Amino acid sequence: MQPIVIIGSGMAGYTLAREFRKLNTEQELVMICADDAVNYAKPTLSNALVGNKAPEQIGLGDAEKMAAQLNLRIEKHTWVKQIDAENRELHIENQEQTTIQPYSKLILAVGANPIRLAISGDASDDIHVVNSLTDYRTFRENLSKSADKRVVILGAGLIGCEFANDLQNTGHQATVIDLAPQPLGRLLPSHVAEAFKQNLEETGIHFVLGTTVEKVSKHAEQGYIVTLANGQNLVADVVLSAIGLQPNIGLAKDAEIETSRGVVTNTLMETNQADIYAIGDCAEVNGMLLPYVMPLMQQARALAKTLNGQSTSVHYPAMPVAVKTPAAPLTVLPAPLDVDVSWETEELDDGMIAKAFDSSATLRGFVLLGPTAGKQRLTLTKLVPDLIPAAI
Template identity: 80%
Template sequence: MHPIVIIGSGMAGYTVAREFRKLNAEQELVMICADDAANYAKPTLSNALAGNKAPAQIALGDAAKMASQLNMRIETHTWVKAIDAEAHVLELEKEGVSSQQPYSKLVLAVGANPVRLAIAGDGSDDIHVVNNLSDYTAFRQQLEQRQDKRVVILGAGLIGCEFANDLQQTGHQVTVIDLAPQPLGRLLPDYVASAFKQNLEETGIHFVLGTTVEKVSKIKNDDYLVTITSGQSLIADVVLSAIGLQPNIALAKTAGIETSRGVLTNAQLETSQADIYAVGDCAEVNGILLPYVMPIMQQARALAKTLNGETTQVHYPAMPVAVKTPAAPLTVLPAPLGVDVNWHTEEFDDGMIARAYDQTDTLRGFVLLGATAAKQRLSLTKLVPDLLPVSE
C-alpha cells in the first residue's frame, strides 16, 4: 500500500495530518513542501508585534518535531514538478535531484499566493508581501533597522487592516492605500466600513482611498518615495503589499484537475481526478471559497474520515470571522455570494450591529462592530442557516 501524501505544510496540511492520526496511527503518511515545514498559525503573523512575539517565537515546531509527533515523513525544500494522476505518482525535485513518489491518496494543501500589483520604480522589488513565516521574518528585519517607522500598506482588506492596527499599536506611522472607497469594502456595507475606518483613524492610521500606487522609488537614507496615481507622494521606511490572495491552482491544472477560482472539489473534497483531494486556501468546495481558519478545521475533520475509509461530506455551519483590529473590534459573517440581502442596523455608543436579511427575512449574515455588539455573536450565529449543509 502506497502512502497518503500531503502537498503543503501550512495550517491545512498539518491539520489534515493531525486529524487523520487521531483515527489511524499506522497508515504511512508523507508530507512534501517547498519550505522548511515549520508548523505555525499564519493568522498570528498580523498581530505578532502587539503580542510582543519575535519571528523565532512564532513556530510551534520544526519539521523534525512534527514528523515525530505525527509519525510522518516530511520532505522539506522539495518541489512537486508534476502529478501523474493516472499512475498515482509525483515527480519531485530536491536540490537539483529528481525523484518519484507514489501515492494511494493525494491531498493538495498548497494554499494561495499573494496578488502582486505591477508597480514601477527601482524600489518596487523591495515591497514586502507576508504570506509565510520567512516573508514575515524579512519584513520584521527591515522594520527593526529603521528609525522613523513609517510604513505604507497597499490594500485595505482584512490583512492590510490587521497589519495596520498591529503596526500603529507598536509605535509605527501607518498609511493604508486602496483603490476602494472604504476599507473592507467587500465585506462591509458602506456605513459600517465608514465607522470602522473612523475608529482606526482615531488611533493615527491614515487612509488614502480611491487611488493606487504608481511607483516606488529609492531615495536617500534608504527611504522610499511612494508615488500615488492621484499625484501625491509619501515617504516610507517600509512598504508592505496586502492586496489579497489567489488560490494556488497551477499544479492542479498541470495534472488535468478542474479549477475555477480555486481547485474545484465536491462536498467530500474530491477533485475531478480519482484519489486527489484539496483543502484549505486553494480549495473551492461546491463553488465556495473560504480562506479562513474555521473552514480549514471543518475540511480537515471530514477529509481525515474519508482518507480513513469513511466517506464524509464537509459541513459548513455559519462561521463568523473575527478581524484582529482591537482598535475597532469587528466580527463579520458575510452573506453567501449571489444572495440579495437588505441590511438592518442597530447602533450602540461604541458601535453597531448590521444584520443581512434575504428576501424571505432569513438572517444570512451580520457585522458586529464594537465590544457591545460582539456579545451578540453566538446568539446571531445560531440564527443563520448552514452555508454547506450535510445532505441526507
Template identity: 80%
Template sequence: MHPIVIIGSGMAGYTVAREFRKLNPEQELVMICADDAINYAKPTLSNALAGKKAPEQIALGDAAKMGAQLNMRIEVHTWVKAIDAEQHLLTLEKDGVESQQAYAKLVLAVGANPLRLAISGDGSDDIHVVNNLNDYKAFREQLAARQDKRVVILGAGLIGCEFANDLQNTEHQVTVIDLAPQPLGRLLPEFIATAFKQNLEETGIHFVLGTTVDKVSKLEKGDYLVTLADGRSLSADVVLSAVGLQPNITLAKEAGIHTSRGVLTNGLLETNLADIYAVGDCAEVNGTLLPYVMPIMQQARALAKTLNGETTQVHYPAMPVAVKTPAAPLTVLPAPVDVEVTWQNEELDDGMIAKAFDSNATLRGFVLLGQTAGKQRLALSKLVPDLIPAAV
C-alpha cells in the first residue's frame, strides 16, 4: 500500500501528522517540504522579542527529531514539481535530480506566501517579510546590527500590529504605514479601531494611515529613506512588510484542482480530485479562508479521522482570534462577511465590548478590547452559531 503524503511542514502539515498518528501508528506517512522542515509555532514569531526568545529557541524540533517522533519519513529541501492525480504520483526535485513518489492519499498543506507591494528604490530588495523561521532569523539579524532601532512596518493588519507592539516593547521606534484609514481595518468597526489605535499610540507607536510606501532608498550610513505616496518621507534602520498573505495555489492549479482565493475544498477538506485534500492557510473550505490557529486544529482533527477511514466533516464552532498586542488586549470574532450586522457597544473602565447582531437579533460576532472585556470570550462564543455546524 502506498503512503499518505503531506506536502508542507508548517503548523497544518505537522498537526495533521500528529493527529493521524494518535489514531494510526502504523500507516506509512511521508512529508515533503521545500525547506528544512523545522517544527515551530509560527504565531510565536510576532511576540518573541518581548518574550526574550532568540530564533534558535523558537524551534521545537528539526526534521530528524520530528521524523522519529511521528514515525514519518521527511524529505527536506525537496520540491513537488507536479501532481499526477490520475496515477496518484508526484514528480519531485531535489538537488537538481528528479524522482517520483506514489501516494494513496495526498494532503496539500502548502500554506500562503506574503503579498509584496510594488515599491521602487535601491532599498526595496532589503524589505523583510516574516513568513517563516528563516525569514525571522534574517529580520532579527538586521535588527541586532542597527543601533538606532527605527523600524518601519508596512501594514496595520493583525501581524503588523503584533510586530509593532513587540518591537515597541523592546525599545524600538516603530512607525506603521497603511493605506486604510484605521488599523485592523478588516476586523474592527471604526469606533473600536480608534480606541485600539490610541492604546498603541500611547506606547509610542506612530501610525501613518491613508497612504502607502512608494520608494525605499539606501542611505550612506546603511539606513533607509522611506518615501510615501503622499510625498512625506521618514528614515528607517529596518523595513518590515506585513501587508497580508496569498494562499499558495500554483501547484494545485497546475494539477487541475479547483482554486479561487485558496484551494477549494468541501467540508471533508476534499478537493475536486480523488484522494487529494487541503488544510491550513491554503485551504478555502466551503468558500471560507481562515488563516488562524484554531481552524487549522479543527481541520487537522477532522482530516486525520477521514484519512484513517472514519469520514469526518470539519466542524467550525465560534473561534475568536486573540491579537497579541498587550498594550491593547484584543479578542475578535469576525461576523460572516455575507451577514449584515448592527453593532452594540458597552464601554468599560479599561476598554469596551462590541457585539454584532444580525436582523434576527442573533449574535454573529464580537470584539473585546481590554483585560476586563477579554474575560467575556467564552460566554459570548457560546452564543454565536457555528460557522460550519458539527455533523449530526
C-alpha cells in the first residue's frame, strides 16, 4: 500500500500526524514541506517577547526529532509542483532533483499566506510579515537593532493587536493602523471595540484608524517614514504587516480541486477529488473558514479516524477564541455570519459581557472583556448551539 502523504508541516500537518499515530503505528506516513519542518505553535509568536522566548526557544522539535517521534518520513525544503489526482501521484522537487511521490491518501495542510497591500516607496520590501518561525526570526533580528523601538503595525485585527500588546509590554512603542473605524472590526460590536481600544491605549499603544498606508520610505536618520492616506507621516524603526491571511489554494486549483475562499471540503474533510482531504487554515469546511487552533484540533481528530478506516465527520462545538492581549483580556465567540443577531451588554467594573441573540432568543455568540467577564466563558459556551453537530 502506498503511503499517506501530508503536504505541510505547520500545526495542522503535525497535529494530524500525531492523532493518526495514536490510532495506527504501522501505516507509512510521509510529510512534504517547503521549509525546514521545525515543529512549533504559530500562536506563540505573537506573545513570545513578553514570555521572554528567543526564536530558537520556540521550536518544539526539528525535522529529525519529529520524524523519529511520529515514525514518518519528512521531505523538507521540497516543493509539490503538481498533484496528479487521477494517478494518485505528486510531482515533487527539491534542490537536487524532481521525483514522483505516490500516495494512497493525500492531505493538504498548506495553510494560508499573509495578504500584502500594494504599498509604494523604496522601503516597501522591508515591511515584515510574520507567518512562520523563519519570518519571526528575521523580525526579531531587526527589532533588536532598532534604537528607538518604534514599531508601526498595519492591521488592527487579532494578530495586529496581539503583537501591539506584546511589543508595548516589552519597551517598544507600537502604533497600529487600520482602514476600519475600530480594532477587531470583524469580531466585536462597536461599543465593545471602543472599550477594548481604550484599554490598549492606556498601555501606550497608539491607534490610527480610518486610513491606510500609502508609502514606506527609508530615512537616513529616522529609520522609516510611513506615509498614510490621510496625509499623516509616522516615523518607525520596524514596520510589520498583519492585515490578515489568505488560504493557499493555488496547488488545489491546478489539480481541479474545488476552491472558494479556501479548499472546499465536506464534514469528512474530503475534497471533490477522491482520497484528497484538506485541514487547517486552508480548509473551508461546510462553508466555514475558521483559522483558529480549536477547529484545527477537531479536524485532526476526526480526519485521523477517517484515514484509519473509521469514517468520522468533524464536530464543531461552540469554540470561543481567546485573544492574547493581557492589557485587555478578551474572549470572543463570533456569531455565524449568516445569522442576524442583536446585542445585550452587561457593564462590569473591569469590563463587559456582550451577548449576541438571534430572533428566537438563542445565544449565538458573545464577547467577554476583562478578567471578571472571562470567568463566564464555560457557562456561556454551553448555551450556544454547535456549528456542526456531533454525528449520532
